[in-house]
Amino acid sequence: MSTSKNLDTNPRIHIRNGIVVDPANDIHEQRDVFIRDGKILAVSNKVPDNFNADSIIDVTGHIVCPGLVDMCARLREPGHESKATIASETRAAAGAGITSICCPPDTNPVIDSTAVATLIRDKANDTGKASVYTLGALTQELDGARLSEMGSLKAAGCVGVSNAYTPFKSSLILRHAMEYSASHDLVVHLHAEDAGLRKNGCIHEGQISTRLGLAGNPAAAETVAVSQILALIEHIGVKAHFCRLSTARAVQMIARAQYNGLQVSADVSAHQLHLTDMDVGYFNSNCHVSPPLRSLRDREGLRAGLSKGTISAICSDHQPHEADAKLAPFALTEPGISALETLLPLSLRLVNEGIIDLMPLIASLTCKPAQLLDINAGTLTPGAQADICIYDPQREWQLDSETLRSQGHNTPMMHWQFTGQVTHTLRHGQLVFQLN
Numbered sequence: 001m002s003t004s005k006n007l008d009t010n011p012r013i014h015i016r017n018g019i020v021v022d023p024a025n026d027i028h029e030q031r032d033v034f035i036r037d038g039k040i041l042a043v044s045n046k047v048p049d050n051f052n053a054d055s056i057i058d059v060t061g062h063i064v065c066p067g068l069v070d071m072c073a074r075l076r077e078p079g080h081e082s083k084a085t086i087a088s089e090t091r092a093a094a095g096a097g098i099t100s101i102c103c104p105p106d107t108n109p110v111i112d113s114t115a116v117a118t119l120i121r122d123k124a125n126d127t128g129k130a131s132v133y134t135l136g137a138l139t140q141e142l143d144g145a146r147l148s149e150m151g152s153l154k155a156a157g158c159v160g161v162s163n164a165y166t167p168f169k170s171s172l173i174l175r176h177a178m179e180y181s182a183s184h185d186l187v188v189h190l191h192a193e194d195a196g197l198r199k200n201g202c203i204h205e206g207q208i209s210t211r212l213g214l215a216g217n218p219a220a221a222e223t224v225a226v227s228q229i230l231a232l233i234e235h236i237g238v239k240a241h242f243c244r245l246s247t248a249r250a251v252q253m254i255a256r257a258q259y260n261g262l263q264v265s266a267d268v269s270a271h272q273l274h275l276t277d278m279d280v281g282y283f284n285s286n287c288h289v290s291p292p293l294r295s296l297r298d299r300e301g302l303r304a305g306l307s308k309g310t311i312s313a314i315c316s317d318h319q320p321h322e323a324d325a326k327l328a329p330f331a332l333t334e335p336g337i338s339a340l341e342t343l344l345p346l347s348l349r350l351v352n353e354g355i356i357d358l359m360p361l362i363a364s365l366t367c368k369p370a371q372l373l374d375i376n377a378g379t380l381t382p383g384a385q386a387d388i389c390i391y392d393p394q395r396e397w398q399l400d401s402e403t404l405r406s407q408g409h410n411t412p413m414m415h416w417q418f419t420g421q422v423t424h425t426l427r428h429g430q431l432v433f434q435l436n
Helices: 086-095 114-127 150-155 171-183 207-212 220-236 248-259 296-308 340-352 358-365 367-373
Strands: 013-022 027-036 039-044 055-058 063-066 068-070 098-103 131-134 188-190 240-242 264-269 313-315 388-398 417-427 430-434
Touching: 013 358, 013 388, 068 340, 068 367, 086 098, 086 114, 086 340, 086 417, 086 430, 098 367, 098 388, 098 417, 114 131, 114 150, 171 188, 171 220, 220 240, 220 248, 248 264, 248 296, 264 296, 264 367, 313 340, 313 358, 313 367, 340 358, 340 388, 340 417, 358 367
Parallel strands: 013 055, 013 063, 068 098, 098 131, 188 240, 240 264, 264 313
Antiparallel strands: 013 027, 027 039, 063 388, 388 417, 417 430
C-alpha cells in the first residue's frame, strides 16, 4: 500500500486497486475511485479525462465502501463530558470507518430546542472528523407529556424525532406525538418498551436472571409495546422506525406489518447480534445494556430478521461511560457499551459465520441507514460526498485499551480477536484517519 503527497489538503485523490463494494449502485468488483473537490468523480478502471491526481492511495486487496452511517451513537455532549465529548467520539468514529452519526435527543439539555441542535452540529463541524445528525425530542425535556416544537427542530436540521428511552405518559400523548410528527413529515424513532412490564428489570427475564437473583425484563415488555405502536401506526399512517430491537417475536410482528403495507422500519445494535443473556456470566456489568441481552432464540431471530431484510440497519448504540459507571452492583450500574469501534468488525463476523452476504451487510451499514435518515450519505455515486471507508478484510487485530480510541472503555468485547480492520477513512474527500 502506498500513499503519495499530502492527502489532508489535496482535493484530487485516486484510490486504486481496491475492491469496491457499493450496494447503492450494485457494485462489487475491483475498481478505482476518483475524488475531486470533496466529491466522488468516478468509480471506474478508466482515469477520467483531464484528471490529474494530487494523491494516490494504493489499497490492493482492500475493500473500498461508502463511509458507515451509524443510526445511534451517544457522544455525551452536551451534559456528560466526563464520559466523552464530540471531539473524542468523532475521532473514534473516524478510526472505525464511520463518517455519519445520528445522535438521540437525550443529551443535557435535551435536544428540544434549535439552540441545542445547532450547538451539536457546530461542535461536530469544528472537529471535522464525522458528520453528526440529531434526532429532536418528541416531547419537551423528554417528559413524555408536552409535545415539542417539531417544526423548529426540523428547520434546525433534526432528521427525525424520538423520545429516547423515556416512556409517554399515556398512549393518547403518543398518538398526538405521531400525528404532529406526521404533519411535519418527520419519521418517529421509537424504543418499544412497556415501562410497566419492564419495571426495574435490568437483565432478560429467564433462567439467568433467576440464577443471579436480578430483576428480569421480560420479552413481553418489547412485544406488547410493538403491538400497541403498530396499532397506532395503522390508524394514523405515520412513518415509524423501531430502534434497537431485541426479541425474535418483535421481528416477526414488524415483518407482518411490512407485508401489510405499513411504513415501518427497524434497526438492531451490533452487540445484540452476537451476545445473549448468558454472556452476563457472573454479573459482568459491561453486559448491562438497554434493551437487555436476550435469549439465544431471540438472537437467532434478530439475525434472521437482518438476513431477510425486515431489519434494515445495524447501528452501534454507542454509549461510552467513565470507569465508575460500571463499578457498582450490576443492577445499579449504568447500561450501555462503548461500541463505535466494534460496529464494523462485529458486523463482518456475520459474513464469516454465513449469516449474511457482504453486499447486503454493507448496505445495512451504509445506504439503508442513510435512506432511513434521509441524508446525503452511504453511496459512492458520482457527485455524492466522498465519504469512504477502506478496510483490510484479512488483517487480524485485538480490541484492547491501546487500540480503543473512544473515551469510554466499557465493552464486553475487550480482548476479542477480530478479522478486518479499517485502514483509511475519508470524509468529504479529506483523509480523516489512516492506520499507522
